[in-house]
Amino acid sequence: MVKIDPDRLLTDLKRLRSFGATGPGVVRLALSPVDLASREWLAGRMGEAGLDAVIDGVGAVFGRSRKSGPALVIGSHTDTQPTGGWLDGAMGVIYGLEIARALAEHEATSHLAVDVASWIDEEGTFSGLLGSRSFVGDSVDESIRDATNRQGQRLADVLEAAGLAGRPRVRFEPGRHVAYLEPHIEQGGRLEAAGKSIGVVTTIVGLRELRLRFTGQRNHAGTTPMTIRRDAGAALVAFIPRMNEAFARLADADTVWTVGRIDLDPGSLSVVPGAADMYLQFRDANAARLQAMQDALADLVRDFNAQGPVSVELTTIDEPMQPVTMHAALADHLARAADAVAPGQWIRMPSGAAHDAQVIARCMPACMMFVPSIGGVSHDFIEDTAEAHIALGCQVAATAAAAMLQEEWAKRS
Amino acid sequence: MVKIDPDRLLTDLKRLRSFGATGPGVVRLALSPVDLASREWLAGRMGEAGLDAVIDGVGAVFGRSRKSGPALVIGSHTDTQPTGGWLDGAMGVIYGLEIARALAEHEATSHLAVDVASWIDEEGTFSGLLGSRSFVGDSVDESIRDATNRQGQRLADVLEAAGLAGRPRVRFEPGRHVAYLEPHIEQGGRLEAAGKSIGVVTTIVGLRELRLRFTGQRNHAGTTPMTIRRDAGAALVAFIPRMNEAFARLADADTVWTVGRIDLDPGSLSVVPGAADMYLQFRDANAARLQAMQDALADLVRDFNAQGPVSVELTTIDEPMQPVTMHAALADHLARAADAVAPGQWIRMPSGAAHDAQVIARCMPACMMFVPSIGGVSHDFIEDTAEAHIALGCQVAATAAAAMLQEEWAKRS
Known part of the structure; x- marks a missing residue:
């Protein structure tokens, strides 16, 4: 079984936290100077992990595997709320990085392709879920033209000033991209109340x-x-x-x-x-x-x-947002991995919060996995998760990722 | 019986309305330029009515009768809310003016002294009920020093600029001032709902x-x-x-x-x-x-x-405001006058709104009388009262005023 490196994972996660660290929390609004700096760092870490990394035309960081065959996309977002926590989004992205590294290091899994994504502006500083919408092929040109942040800065101007406006935008690759996995903190108190460590998401409400x-x-x-x-x-x-x-x-x-x-x-x-x-x-x-x-x-x-x-x-007030059911076979992979790594320590549960996965699910099978939030708190400086839970979650996700890709290889052979 | 002149009453009331007229309503905030102009006009009309009129050190207009013997004070306020009606306060002041004139014109009542007051800032543009508080002897110097309006103008500066700051302040005259009568619009819908024309106030809540x-x-x-x-x-x-x-x-x-x-x-x-x-x-x-x-x-x-x-x-949030019971004998005078002028057309009722009378009641017997508000509306441009009710109310108040003063003369003879 593939083994992740908990120390390397936590070191990267803490390094990312340093971009915008404010007390125990993080202020790293999408496309702010500190967010752009963190994206440069992240792209560098992806390169060191053997991925071809770009910051694309909307600001998303995408590390593409050089491996051939079916590819799993693992990602989330590294932009934060105005008074954000250090794990919301960030954890899922660094999981992706660590899983790409861990699979490459183990002989049995070194052929498996994992692309790693940090989408952009999930939190809606300018236009919510911008990166994932761009990835699935939505026309986001109108959002880019019209969106402003609270200070009245125009998204188009900010992308221009960052030198991103003219760059290509990363898009879904049919045939290659076979599944999307988004690990995330729960942002609620159900796992903690149930005394569990892993949530396999059934539906995004x-x-x-x-x-x-x-x-x-x-x-x-x-x-x-x-x-x-x-x-x-x-x-x-x-x-x-x-x-x-x-x-x-x-x-x-x-x-x-x-x-x-x-x-x-x-x-x-x-x-x-x-x-x-x-x-x-x-x-x-x-x-x-x-x-x-x-x-x-x-x-x-x-x-x-x-x-x-x-x-x-x-x-x-707004367009209704329809529930999005997570892909059953992928959720089962997560469930089996959780059962292997943390037997009896997992439950199936809905996601009460919105996530990039609900957008990505429009172009390929998608799934999500949660680790507990201490006190159920999120979107707050004091948001946190026990380090043991962070490491455990990454191991479950890595185990599931390997199984998902191995199944794809098996189908194609 | 003394007879008021309805045409003269309404002419004065409409002339007062012209100061600050805004559509059907009036914007005449305490000590604003238009309010100061209206006070000059009012003092002039008092002089023409044979009263010694002053604008005092806080901006109150006071028309003092030259007659000897016990004096009745009739008054209310001519300042308005930011979006005020034309009768709230103003009606009671012009009633006082008309009653002073009417009593002087009738032989049987020409010896009776009526002082007429337009207090200042009942509505609290700077400091609510300022004029009546000053009259009863409250120290208002702190209010004058500290109070500002919504635009941040200081009350002290506004009084200074108007040339009023150094003037004497009109005060209650023990021995001479024997009673206070404040006629007012109801500002509610009870008289209209009951089909009545006159309300004799029992208590200010x-x-x-x-x-x-x-x-x-x-x-x-x-x-x-x-x-x-x-x-x-x-x-x-x-x-x-x-x-x-x-x-x-x-x-x-x-x-x-x-x-x-x-x-x-x-x-x-x-x-x-x-x-x-x-x-x-x-x-x-x-x-x-x-x-x-x-x-x-x-x-x-x-x-x-x-x-x-x-x-x-x-x-x-604020100091509790205690209920103030109106003087029973004065209320009975109003009731008898209403019964004589408008038999069956009056009721006793509390005042749900605050009035200068609750302050004046601290130094002398005080009473209030209401006429109906159309639709119960007040503190609004569309506030209105039927002209017949305005005239009727003044006749009731004049009849009661004469009786109150005649009773005082009888006591002293």
């Missing part, structure tokens, strides 16, 4: 984002008796338990819904709110359930409007 | 303003199962019905409470709120009830904290 706007009558909070008020805020608050009840009837243990923001208008203590907005997000692995939840919401809205005295309007 | 801060755990909205969340926003929403239930048990028909503002932190759709603030105001004419409501809230907070998993903290 879909999500819907909606706004409910309640319209009543703005009034003086002192002179308007309770009985004649049309308080939009009170109506919003009264709506939520009905929604919770309807969703609970439809939900399974993995369904989640969140009211992340409430705005009362005018937001003054002395004024009965005349309007109130509630922003709702819900996620589930099952597309039919997501639709059933939205239908239930529409029914509640209809009932609420029939009842009065405050009206409510439901609008979609 | 007290109010309390509190903040409830819920503290849970910020988490990823996709990866955090519902069962392990500590969602501060959901806790806030769950708290409100318990509060409504507790308040409803304590309330009478006039008790009001309002959640005017809710802030979820961080306010992102993808993040389970880790903190949530709710701003609460409640008002009642009964001080014991206000305390009982606050006690009930404290009990709920204790229960909520005992229960978990989200904690809540209750803090006072």
